[in-house]
Amino acid sequence: MPVLRPILSTVLLLGGTGEARRLAGALAGTPGLRVVSSLAGRVKAPSLPAGEVRIGGFGGTTGLVQWLRDNRVDAVVDATHPFAARITAHAVRACAATGTPLLVLSRPGWTAGPGDRWHWVPSLDAAARLLPELGGRVFLTTGRQDLAVFADLDLWFLVRTVDPPEPPVPRHAEVLLARGPFTVDGERDLLERHRIDVVVTKDSGGIMTAAKLIAARDAGIPVVVQRRPPLPTGPGVERAESVEDAVTWTQNLLQT
Structure with a gap:
């Protein structure tokens, strides 16, 4: 098994979902990796993930670009709610402007079965x-x-x-x-x-x-x-449907 090297210093995790909390917990304690979970602050008593947490907006795409640069963020994982289209759009534009890899973690939608109306x-x-x-x-x-x-x-x-x-x-x-x-x-x-x-x-x-x-x-x-809003597209945008895939994506960046 390859040894993870502490090359990737900071990952910004756009959270607020159960998947985001699970991902933060899975990545917590990884040598050389700082994970910052960002919550929008719309819920008065949110369930907090493991590790470092910030609460509140960034101030649109411009503010997020500045935050990524100020904190020397090496990758962003957008694990927000599937209907949080605005923050996802900000993340796509900000990551494109800064050349930051972006993974959009979006759980599969529901599918109607026999008997459903x-x-x-x-x-x-x-x-x-x-x-x-x-x-x-x-x-x-x-x-x-x-x-x-x-x-x-x-x-x-x-x-x-x-x-x-x-x-x-x-x-x-x-x-x-x-x-x-x-x-x-x-x-x-x-x-x-x-x-x-x-x-x-x-x-x-x-x-x-x-x-x-x-x-x-x-x-x-x-x-x-x-129905869900369409998934984002853009240079450097990758997608995952499970926390396990998001962990693998982050680990692969660590090994690069």
Whole structure:
């Protein structure tokens, strides 16, 4: 087995997801490697990864370019949420400007199976237009920052978020504060107790919040799923779908 040499000094890990925390934990303690996890700061009490952590934005592409240079960053791993398109775009442009290798770690999306009644939509605006055709009691799991598009609908919503949402929110809504992972039995009980007709979610992928999809399938409830934004492209941009692949990518840079 080749010996890892301490050539790569600093990796910036754009985090906030379970995969990002696992990656930080896997890389923590690697000789010669400084891993800095950056969190956006949108959650009041985030689950912190192992190692060094910074919280807050960079100030767009220009600010990120300056941070990469000031900290002599040798590589960036973007392990943000699949719908965090803005920070990913900043990372692509900043890494191109500085010649920094970039790996985008994006977990696979969900795939409908037998018995699923999924309705794919390109946006939450499209989801809002579709909802009145599907039911009057909605389980909304799209995050607290995307509620305005549902505010004027004359439907009842169960809104689940990690932190309390800010207005505008749907007129007829009950807010449930909870953080995953969730169980199938728990989601079944939730759908039955609140007499849910339809579920709205984003194609986040992963197992942390997938239980609601199984529960909806078992109950014969339709699910409206927002498609992911397109994956980024650009010079020096590579992709991975697993933490293990991201660890290998980083180790290969160490051996170069």
